[in-house]
Amino acid sequence: MERAVALRLDVADRIDHLPGQHYVVRLTAPDGYTAQRSYSVASAPDDPQVELFVERLEDGEVSTYLADVVEPGDVLEVRGPIGGWFVWDGSTPALLVGGGTGVVPFVAMLRAARDLDRTDLLRIAVSTRTLAGLPYADELVAAGALVITTREPRGIRPAGRLTDADLIPLWEPGQTAYVCGSTSFAEAASQLLIGMGVPAPAVRIERFGPSG
Structure with a gap:
């Protein structure tokens, strides 16, 4: 990047x-x-x-x-x-939904899961303008993360925003959903999850953005 x-x-x-x-x-x-x-x-x-x-x-x-x-x-x-709220304990299933640089804490979760040999606990969905602009893109792709690009097509998928149709196959009961990104992304992604029926207490949000 x-x-x-x-x-x-x-x-x-x-x-x-x-x-x-x-x-x-x-x-x-x-x-x-x-x-x-x-x-x-x-x-x-x-x-x-x-x-x-x-x-x-x-x-x-x-x-x-x-x-x-x-x-x-x-x-x-x-x-x-x-921080004590937006953390993963390494033993519970989680759905990680990140936008842009909001994927950084998820890289820590992925690396921890790899060290624990528990990558099966994580499902990752990422939204980015372009693949070249995604932090840790190679590592996330290698881990099987779903990467959605909004400014360029990716494979057979045209450019577009993350949708509930993308997230539904990744969601399983008992997961905690972690959402990280800009304020607008965090709001949109969390609403997608709630609209899918994910219980609000199971959604944890971290917003990124420039400081004042």
């Missing part, structure tokens, strides 16, 4: 994260001005390093620094892992 970087961090005295948690990266300028941004963890809990995926936003105070300036050996101020 262009305009993006995957940062691999050595975090001293770190606590093992749960798949779905995030870290806050805080930057402090020489004049004392601070800016911070939350980034989902892409690495599995057993990974000795913490992997964060950073999409470079043109007006992003933190993302431009992390993508353009940071070099190996630099020291960053981070806080985490954070």
